[in-house]
Amino acid sequence: MTTISVIKADVGSFPGHSRVHPAILEKATEMLRKAEGNLITDSFVTHCGDDLELIMTHTHGEDDPGIHKLAWDVFIECTAIAKDLKLYGAGQDLLSDAFSGNVKGMGPGVAEMVFEERASDPVLVFMADKTEPGAWNYYLYKMFADPFNTPGLVIDPAMHEGFVFEVHDVIDKRKVHFSTPEESHKLLAYIGAPSRYLIKYVYRKDGLIAASTSTQRLNLIAGRYVGKDDPVMVVRGQSGLPSVGELIEPFATPVIVAGWMRGSHHGPFMPVGLCDANCTRFDGPPRVICLGFQICNGKLIGPVDMFDDPAYDRVRSKCNEIADILRAHGPFEPHRLSLEEMEYTTLPIVEKELTDRWEPI
Numbered sequence: 001m002t003t004i005s006v007i008k009a010d011v012g013s014f015p016g017h018s019r020v021h022p023a024i025l026e027k028a029t030e031m032l033r034k035a036e037g038n039l040i041t042d043s044f045v046t047h048c049g050d051d052l053e054l055i056m057t058h059t060h061g062e063d064d065p066g067i068h069k070l071a072w073d074v075f076i077e078c079t080a081i082a083k084d085l086k087l088y089g090a091g092q093d094l095l096s097d098a099f100s101g102n103v104k105g106m107g108p109g110v111a112e113m114v115f116e117e118r119a120s121d122p123v124l125v126f127m128a129d130k131t132e133p134g135a136w137n138y139y140l141y142k143m144f145a146d147p148f149n150t151p152g153l154v155i156d157p158a159m160h161e162g163f164v165f166e167v168h169d170v171i172d173k174r175k176v177h178f179s180t181p182e183e184s185h186k187l188l189a190y191i192g193a194p195s196r197y198l199i200k201y202v203y204r205k206d207g208l209i210a211a212s213t214s215t216q217r218l219n220l221i222a223g224r225y226v227g228k229d230d231p232v233m234v235v236r237g238q239s240g241l242p243s244v245g246e247l248i249e250p251f252a253t254p255v256i257v258a259g260w261m262r263g264s265h266h267g268p269f270m271p272v273g274l275c276d277a278n279c280t281r282f283d284g285p286p287r288v289i290c291l292g293f294q295i296c297n298g299k300l301i302g303p304v305d306m307f308d309d310p311a312y313d314r315v316r317s318k319c320n321e322i323a324d325i326l327r328a329h330g331p332f333e334p335h336r337l338s339l340e341e342m343e344y345t346t347l348p349i350v351e352k353e354l355t356d357r358w359e360p361i
């Protein structure tokens with residue numbers, strides 16, 4: 001069995017919350033290289049905006065203390081570099097000082113998947129900055145439950161029965177499974193509210209794992225504003241799963257997500273190549289990158305930078321137009337998040353100071 005673990009954290013960036021420093025990428029690459037052939041089979045280090053992304057393959061399964069410790073050690077060492085260079089927000093996502101066996105609940109985001117390698121196994125790793133984990137809901141639904149996006153659902157007999165979605169409720173800490181197509185309306189009733197209900201896994205009806213996402217909500221863990229979670233997800237494709245082209249097709253339509261400036265604004269989710277995975281305008285706009293690999297006996301063959309392509313130019317330009325329209329709203333909703341979601345930002349501190357000024361009417 002092969003395991004893919006994508007573990008990420010913002011451990012400091014420059015300038016401000018824009019991008020990961022090359023010295024940090026170098027350090028992380030070097031540490032994972034050292035572990036190759038030992039604890040892990042293969043690795044690839046990259047960044048999306050201010051988030052350091054560790055992609056690792058191994059044979060130890062999900063939630064392995066050794067793998068999580070390795071990631072934690074990388075984040076600690078990289079935080080030290082961030083501190084030396086006085087990078088912004090050094091160690092920002094490391095909410096605890098001491099590692100206790102699993103990075104979940106400690107700040108870093110984790111998407112892991114265990115599978116028996118097929119004769120040929122294409123895997124896509126999606127990584128985002130300046131948005132929340134629920135951002136994947138729309139895309140996973142399109143990939144695995146919408147025949148208008150994925151004709152394979154209609155044409156390929158292996159997919160005809162559909163997929164099962166595991167949905168997590170991050171407020172009440174519970175989970176539920178929905179089978180599509182028969183329960184797609186029930187599924188949408190929940191996942192259409194992506195700040196609370198997140199798709200964690202997608203399986204084919206025969207149990208084959210197809211997708212896995214990171215679902216940690218930093219603000220809920222920390223109980224205070226610590227930015228958005230900037231999620232990652234791993235998706236398998238082809239031979240009885242949506243094709244690579246079907247998996248990246250939903251990103252050709254501009255969709256608005258929560259996050260952006262101060263984790264407090266709706267903005268367009270822009271698919272970009274690695275060279276553009278740096279947040280600029282208004283600390284954004286929210287961005288997503290996609291790296292494609294073939295998995296060969298645990299080795300990562302690749303990556304291919306899937307959105308570094310003129311085929312995605314048009315959606316990028318539409319995203320820029322949407323960004324203009326939303327920015328024109330300034331501090332007004334619906335650019336600014338709803339009051340309920342603003343509870344997890346720094347706005348309540350401002351409101352608290354004004355409590356005494358209010359008089360009854």
Ligand code: F6R
Pocket residue numbers: 016017130227228259260261262263283
């Ligand atoms: C959003 C993000 C940034 C910061 C903003 C203010 O996730 O990281 O938009 O929220 O730059 O940062 P501080 O409060 O650190 O000055």
Ligand code: MG
Pocket residue numbers: 010012013016017050089092227
């Ligand atoms: Mg940051």
Ligand code: MG
Pocket residue numbers: 010049050051129130230
């Ligand atoms: Mg980030």
